[in-house]
Amino acid sequence: MASLKEEVEEKKKLIATLRNKPWRMKRRLKLLKECQAFVEEFEGALGKGKGRKLYAYKVMMAKKMIKFNRDFDNFKTACIPWERKIKEVESHFGSSVASYFIFLRWMYGLNLVLFAFMFGLVVLPEVMMGLPYGSIPRKTVPRAEQDRAMDISVLLDFGGYCKYSILFYGFYNDERTIGVLQFRLPLSYLLVGVGIFGYSLMVVIRTMARNSDEGGDGGDDGQFTFAFKMFTSWDYLIGNPETADNKYASITTSFKESIVDEQENQKDENIHLRRFLRVLANFLILCSLGGSGFLIYFVVKRSQEFANLDQDDLSWFEKNEVEFVMSLLGLVCPPLFETIAELEEYHPRIALKWQLGRIFALFLGNLYTFLFALFDEVNAKLEKEKSIRNATIWGLNEYYSNYSSYHNTTDIPPPDIHPADVIRGPCWETAVGIEFVKLTVSDIQVTYMTILIGDFLRAMIVRFLNYCWCWDLEAGFPSYGEFDISGNVLGLIFNQGMIWMGAFYAPGLVGLNVLRLLTSMYYQCWAVMSCNVPHERVFKASKSNNFYMGLLLLVLFLSLLPVVYTIMTLPPSFDCGPFSGREQMYNVVMETIENDLPAFIGNIFTYATNPGLILPAVLLMVLAIYYLNATSKNYQNANLELKKKMQMARDEEKNRRNNKENTNQVMQDLEDLLPNRSLLPPAAAEEKPPPVREKGSKSPKVAKRPGAAANGKGINIQKDVSLAAPNPKAAVTHPPGPRGPSGNARGPPPGPARGRGRGTPPSRR
Amino acid sequence: MGTTASQLRKDLLSEYQELTFLTKQEIILAHKRFSELLSKEDRNIPTPRVPMEKVLSLPELKSNPFRKRICHVFSTSDMKDGSLTFEDFLDLLSAFSDSATLEIKSHYAFRIFDFDDDGTLDGGDLEKLVNCLTGETDDTRLTTEEMRQLISNILEESDIDKDGTVNLSEFQHVISRSPDFVRSVQM
Numbered sequence: 001m002a003s004l005k006e007e008v009e010e011k012k013k014l015i016a017t018l019r020n021k022p023w024r025m026k027r028r029l030k031l032l033k034e035c036q037a038f039v040e041e042f043e044g045a046l047g048k049g050k051g052r053k054l055y056a057y058k059v060m061m062a063k064k065m066i067k068f069n070r071d072f073d074n075f076k077t078a079c080i081p082w083e084r085k086i087k088e089v090e091s092h093f094g095s096s097v098a099s100y101f102i103f104l105r106w107m108y109g110l111n112l113v114l115f116a117f118m119f120g121l122v123v124l125p126e127v128m129m130g131l132p133y134g135s136i137p138r139k140t141v142p143r144a145e146q147d148r149a150m151d152i153s154v155l156l157d158f159g160g161y162c163k164y165s166i167l168f169y170g171f172y173n174d175e176r177t178i179g180v181l182q183f184r185l186p187l188s189y190l191l192v193g194v195g196i197f198g199y200s201l202m203v204v205i206r207t208m209a210r211n212s213d214e215g216g217d218g219g220d221d222g223q224f225t226f227a228f229k230m231f232t233s234w235d236y237l238i239g240n241p242e243t244a245d246n247k248y249a250s251i252t253t254s255f256k257e258s259i260v261d262e263q264e265n266q267k268d269e270n271i272h273l274r275r276f277l278r279v280l281a282n283f284l285i286l287c288s289l290g291g292s293g294f295l296i297y298f299v300v301k302r303s304q305e306f307a308n309l310d311q312d313d314l315s316w317f318e319k320n321e322v323e324f325v326m327s328l329l330g331l332v333c334p335p336l337f338e339t340i341a342e343l344e345e346y347h348p349r350i351a352l353k354w355q356l357g358r359i360f361a362l363f364l365g366n367l368y369t370f371l372f373a374l375f376d377e378v379n380a381k382l383e384k385e386k387s388i389r390n391a392t393i394w395g396l397n398e399y400y401s402n403y404s405s406y407h408n409t410t411d412i413p414p415p416d417i418h419p420a421d422v423i424r425g426p427c428w429e430t431a432v433g434i435e436f437v438k439l440t441v442s443d444i445q446v447t448y449m450t451i452l453i454g455d456f457l458r459a460m461i462v463r464f465l466n467y468c469w470c471w472d473l474e475a476g477f478p479s480y481g482e483f484d485i486s487g488n489v490l491g492l493i494f495n496q497g498m499i500w501m502g503a504f505y506a507p508g509l510v511g512l513n514v515l516r517l518l519t520s521m522y523y524q525c526w527a528v529m530s531c532n533v534p535h536e537r538v539f540k541a542s543k544s545n546n547f548y549m550g551l552l553l554l555v556l557f558l559s560l561l562p563v564v565y566t567i568m569t570l571p572p573s574f575d576c577g578p579f580s581g582r583e584q585m586y587n588v589v590m591e592t593i594e595n596d597l598p599a600f601i602g603n604i605f606t607y608a609t610n611p612g613l614i615l616p617a618v619l620l621m622v623l624a625i626y627y628l629n630a631t632s633k634n635y636q637n638a639n640l641e642l643k644k645k646m647q648m649a650r651d652e653e654k655n656r657r658n659n660k661e662n663t664n665q666v667m668q669d670l671e672d673l674l675p676n677r678s679l680l681p682p683a684a685a686e687e688k689p690p691p692v693r694e695k696g697s698k699s700p701k702v703a704k705r706p707g708a709a710a711n712g713k714g715i716n717i718q719k720d721v722s723l724a725a726p727n728p729k730a731a732v733t734h735p736p737g738p739r740g741p742s743g744n745a746r747g748p749p750p751g752p753a754r755g756r757g758r759g760t761p762p763s764r765r
Numbered sequence: 766m767g768t769t770a771s772q773l774r775k776d777l778l779s780e781y782q783e784l785t786f787l788t789k790q791e792i793i794l795a796h797k798r799f800s801e802l803l804s805k806e807d808r809n810i811p812t813p814r815v816p817m818e819k820v821l822s823l824p825e826l827k828s829n830p831f832r833k834r835i836c837h838v839f840s841t842s843d844m845k846d847g848s849l850t851f852e853d854f855l856d857l858l859s860a861f862s863d864s865a866t867l868e869i870k871s872h873y874a875f876r877i878f879d880f881d882d883d884g885t886l887d888g889g890d891l892e893k894l895v896n897c898l899t900g901e902t903d904d905t906r907l908t909t910e911e912m913r914q915l916i917s918n919i920l921e922e923s924d925i926d927k928d929g930t931v932n933l934s935e936f937q938h939v940i941s942r943s944p945d946f947v948r949s950v951q952m
Binding site for chain 1: 869
């Protein structure tokens with residue numbers, strides 16, 4: 001009964017793994033039908049006796065589950081958007097360009113989820129259950145700005161009606177609960193703001209783990225260069241003859257390069273000159289990085305001065321100076337770095353890594369300088385706010401005292417001022433949000449313009465002017481552009497970093513980004529197919545995947561820092577946003593714990609935040625990391641040992657098959673040590689079986705005698721010896737003639753002794 | 766279009782789903798493409814075969830340097846002419862799909878690279894392989910000297926038991942260390 005069940009399980013397992021077997025379909029189909037018939041026949045039999053109905057029910061549910069899973073998988077694959085488009089790009093340009101679009105699609109998915117969070121938990125409740133526009137001061141355009149609030153130029157600058165809308169932080173009210181559902185908006189705002197980072201972190205790390213799993217351990221890079229080039233360089237996704245030709249050429253070039261590399265010894269012609277040049281190049285680049293940082297700082301300071309002047313006097317250029325300068329730097333510096341890097345004369349792959357690192361440093365430096373400059377602005381606004389706040393409180397007190405002295409009551413109604421006329425503080429959070437949104441928008445504009453001019457216009461010029469130009473434009477100087485993968489990916493990563501930083505202050509930013517990614521996908525797919533040509537040096541896409549994910553993770557942490565810092569230290573504005581009136585933003589959480597949750601949870605939190613508890617927890621985590629590190633090192637060592645063992649086993653088997661001498665160094669040394677080689681029988685191969693073999697010995701393996709017949713006879717006779725009486729032992733000594741003398745010396749030669757192992761004991765009886 | 770003879774039976778469809786790495790839509794699409802390749806008379810015979818030239822006209826295979834070998838490897842025809850039935854075609858698509866395992870891909874890749882079908886990759890096979898990869902024209906081919914050097918380097922790297930050929934387990938060992946084999950062997 002049990003064995004039958006086991007068989008059924010085995011057949012089921014076989015069915016599940018059938019697709020992994022490299023057999024012909026006919027054979028697999030036959031086997032599948034057999035197994036299925038077997039399972040059906042005996043599954044019914046197993047269900048006899050008690051619990052038959054339950055068993056049959058379980059089986060049916062299992063089958064339905066499998067079918068459901070399969071249908072769900074099918075559905076999931078059908079839901080992935082843009083699959084055809086990406087495959088088309090892949091067949092024309094190879095897998096490395098397509099990897100950018102796959103990355104873009106992944107980002108789109110991430111942003112969609114973030115948008116769903118922000119929209120569903122913050123924007124929607126405020127819109128549906130909160131107070132409408134114009135009811136309270138923070139939601140109304142101040143009287144002074146009202147006549148210009150609808151101007152397109154003001155709107156494009158995100159002032160006017162845009163500023164006092166759901167797009168920005170300042171619109172949200174600070175009531176503890178709103179609407180029928182008692183929805184706690186301030187708490188939700190804070191939690192969503194932090195939750196965005198948490199979710200992004202989780203998704204990025206999960207993708208990194210999955211990528212590193214598929215990619216193998218990435219070790220031993222230089223070990224198999226040629227074999228890899230040979231067996232894995234062809235990209236089977238290529239379906240376009242032009243790309244195929246390019247691929248052929250690049251494969252040939254890479255073969256020739258590797259051959260030459262292998263043959264030649266690199267002679268360092270002049271180490272000192274090269275080192276000097278490299279130091280010079282790095283110095284120049286540091287200078288340019290510093291220069292760009294200073295430029296941004298200067299421009300942001302100037303924009304603060306401009307903000308104090310009357311807006312009408314400023315030109316468009318002066319108003320958008322900051323964003324313009326930042327985008328310009330992002331365009332100009334990378335080619336500059338590339339030109340300077342020519343001095344260094346690195347191998348192309350290393351040069352690419354340096355280039356990426358420098359561009360990364362550039363973007364990071366720019367972003368952080370921008371943040372610091374912004375920070376100064378925030379502090380200035382906080383100062384201004386104090387005075388306005390004092391003025392407002394003073395005004396309110398005046399009103400109360402006048403009213404009570406005039407009407408002689410203590411029950412004073414709130415002052416009857418139109419919301420648009422109330423004195424308003426400079427809402428620094430909304431100002432920061434506006435800055436980020438403007439930066440993102442200008443980044444989008446610059447990217448699209450670059451593609452339009454750099455690729456499309458260039459392609460049109462090359463195509464149409466070629467008819468009437470002196471030299472061949474297509475083959476010579478401008479020619480068609482190639483798709484700059486690393487530049488685009490870095491741009492995408494930094495764009496995401498800006499979104500992460502700005503999402504807390506401008507909830508509408510995430511929605512804006514979703515739109516941008518959507519249009520980007522279509523726009524760039526079109527641009528790539530119509531204006532670009534496949535790369536001449538076709539690059540591998542694989543290992544870079546985790547590199548870009550690593551960059552994304554770094555950017556995530558770096559954008560987390562400013563937001564968390566502001567949440568923890570800066571006081572919120574007193575009259576705008578969901579945290580107005582509180583000392584710190586995170587006080588919302590404290591209040592909720594005190595007022596809304598049962599008392600003991602509050603106690604738990606108080607205990608949990610005690611430093612005496614936190615320090616040991618941190619210590620425990622450090623110890624856990626150390627332990628995991630040590631275990632992973634041990635596993636790596638065990639791996640190496642296993643590899644060595646495999647190698648040795650292969651060597652042994654090879655020797656056995658090919659009848660050669662022992663190539664294992666240890667065994668060779670052992671052979672040399674043996675006292676008298678003449679003692680060994682001519683079938684010297686007998687000596688080679690290592691001691692291990694003796695224990696599990698099988699006598700037929702013994703003799704590699706010249707004649708198979710003699711071999712057979714020897715063995716047969718030995719068998720006779722072991723089975724029959726000791727007498728025939730006399731006959732045994734004869735055929736193994738040369739062995740005779742050694743038979744007496746029972747010592748060193750393991751072979752004969754082993755062969756005789758069965759024979760000897762009976763003789764001694 | 767879509768006569769009853771050229772539709773896939775439901776039970777067969779579910780069995781194919783069980784046995785290959787393809788989803789239901791992919792199998793149906795494959796059946797449609799396969800039927801388009803058949804000539805009119807062939808459509809009504811029970812297990813139709815598509816001759817090799819027609820298969821090679823598929824866009825995915827047209828630019829592939831190994832297209833003829835692929836057809837030969839997946840073909841079950843007795844005449845060794847590289848013609849494919851629908852089941853062979855499904856085998857092909859399943860081996861090249863992106864959910865196929867490394868073992869399946871490496872197994873089939875080995876057979877594709879084994880030009881003389883002797884179960885090992887010897888010097889002749891490797892030479893033909895390199896010539897396929899470097900293209901048809903004369904100026905992209907390698908010289909004899911370079912070829913010799915290349916082949917000796919490859920054998921040095923991958924031939925573990927030093928018998929002058931690369932057998933299946935050595936090949937799989939090399940491939941398992943490669944990070945982008947799985948991604949590149951796809952259609």
